[in-house]
Amino acid sequence: MTHVQATLTPRAQTSAAAPSPILPSLSARAARAEAVHAELSPLLGTGLSTNAAIREQHGRGEGLSDLHPPELVAFPESTGEVAMIVRACNAHAMPIIPFGVGTSLEGHVCAPFGGLSLDLSRMDKVLEINAESLDCKVQAGVTRIGLNAELKSLGLFFPLDPGANATLGGMAATRASGTNAVRYGTMREVTLGLTVVTPSGEIVHTGGRARKSSAGYDLTRIYVGSEGTLGVITELQVRVFGVPETISSAICQFPDVDSAVRTVMLALQIGIPMARIELVDHLAMKGAAIYSKLTDLAPLPTLFLEFHGGPAAVAEQIATLREIADDFGGSAFRFAEREEDRTRLWKARHDAYYSGRTLAPGCESIVSDACVPISELADCLAACYAAAETSGLICPVVGHVGDGNFHMMAMFDPNDPAARARAETLMQQVSMIAQNHGGTCTGEHGVGMHKLDAMRHEHGEALSVMWAIKHALDPKGLMNPGKTLPTL
Structure with a gap:
């Protein structure tokens, strides 16, 4: 440092x-x-x-x-x-x-x-690209789409795709991931080093360009996911990857969510190297038909899939996945290999937040971000759907199910305090259900102001260690106060 x-x-x-x-x-x-x-x-x-x-x-x-x-x-x-x-x-x-x-x-x-x-949006420069070493250095205000535009001519890409065109600084601060995390990891895995301004105004550098190091405390990992509560990330050294020789996207529809999830579970357990496996449930697909014009697809639970690799490897992955899907009642298997067709499919998935809200015009929403071990996903989702039914709210579900991460959206009338209370209670229940299935209250969105109570249940006595780090690095408590850590 x-x-x-x-x-x-x-x-x-x-x-x-x-x-x-x-x-x-x-x-x-x-x-x-x-x-x-x-x-x-x-x-x-x-x-x-x-x-x-x-x-x-x-x-x-x-x-x-x-x-x-x-x-x-x-x-x-x-x-x-x-x-x-x-x-x-x-x-x-x-x-x-x-x-x-x-x-x-x-x-x-x-x-x-x-x-x-x-x-930090004006700090949007790509400072260096090291194509031979597959890494680059960027200012915190560079967006993922902006970075990929710079990398495209070199045959490289930055794989993390949270949907929104977020900045890399924000993605690191929240330890974001997204649709490609099942294969390429999260911001924790792709971040090699950081430039951080401490609460006292010092500029420190953590990590470097090496892929591994045993030198001292891993300060990079302390700041990744700290949500701006320990310092300000201003620059990042991140890994990039070669664009795969073949990219094939597909969708497959199922009679119910359980069948779709169990298809994913088996595909991962036998080692299919999926790049993306996304679930959009029947309610979310209904919204996608309205918002994203996916009118040619039935309102059924749908898996959005993507395969990366050489032509023969991708063909083998697809064939194996189709066999598994058939066993669980999968149908309407469709492919998209041209870039514009793949973009249309994935835009519909990325628009799920907005398309979900078309199901209840005028309503606001709260979104969960639970993540569980893949073996627990089917049972966890079943329990969450039961809680949603009890709430009486419209609650579509989407998720990066390849790594056990899902989002339930609870819609409520902003003019009805009781409806908001039911939505907030449901989100607390989803967090608790996930934790009771060996998971976490947030897989990628972070804690912010909304998951403080869930942090107590998830971390218990470990919160005192987190607070010790917070007090040591930010003794005045000025960095993004009221976020990430609940009061002890």
Whole structure:
């Protein structure tokens, strides 16, 4: 781990409106925001905002519409600027909330205690690509689609695909994964090293380009998944992969969810090297027919599949999978090999969050993110469906079932407090059911503000160790407060 001294060059200035503080008191928050604004405005100019619309945009993600805006929003363009901003906030005890593009579903980017939202979207440069070593270095604001556009001409790609066009910094912070995780792993596996700004404003580098190391504590893994509560990730060294010689996508429909899941379980148990195995249940397929125009498919539980490798290997994988699917009542097997056809299929899967909401117009939703051992998936899903039926809510399910990860969406009328309470209770039940099946309350979305109670059940006494790390690295508690760790 090395330390770097940051230097800055002032940017053009602009005037800004006064902030509208909320907590802990109007006067205290106003004074804190005014002091930080006065210190940073000469350096950042238009890169610092108190505009009400911009603050509101940074006060929620793509999950619940509950609004918790910051007093200030900063748009740094370098690690040095991030360090200067963090030092100013540290000096005035102002919370810091890292922000990528706001695709979080768990409230990570909200500012429940006010503070400064640190928007890293302008830090969007691919710094280096090492094609021979299959790794690259990027700024935290680079999106997965942006990175793949840079890699395409070299015959390379970055495989992690959470659906949304998230930033790599945000993906690392939440330990994201997505549709390709069953073959290529999660952000934990593909992240080789990081540049991080600590809560005191130091710049540290963790890891490197080597594929393995036994040198000291694994600081990279401490920051990956920390959700901005220990520091600000500003740069990442990540693994990339060669584009497979053959890519074939397919769909297969089943009479029920249990049959689809048991097909997946057997396929993995016999070692078919699937690249993607995605489940879209009957309700989600009904929404996909409306939103994604998949009107040629019946509203039945459907597996979205993808095979990577040489032509002979892919053909063998497909043949074996078809045999298994036939045994479980699979039908309507269709293939897509042209890139535009594969894109259409996967866009429908990626749009599942939005298509699900078409089933209940005007409703809001809460989304679970449970993950269990593959052998437990069928029984776990059956228990979750039973809980959903009791709730009386519309609850479609999609999931990266190849690694036991699924998402149940509970829709509720935002004007009906009782309906929201039922949705929140159901999500707690899904987390508990998953944990009781040897799983976790979150496989890829992270904890944020919404899964704090589930963390107590999942980690117990280990939470005190996590808090010890938090206190050691962030003694003032300024980094994304109110997230990730429940109070002891």
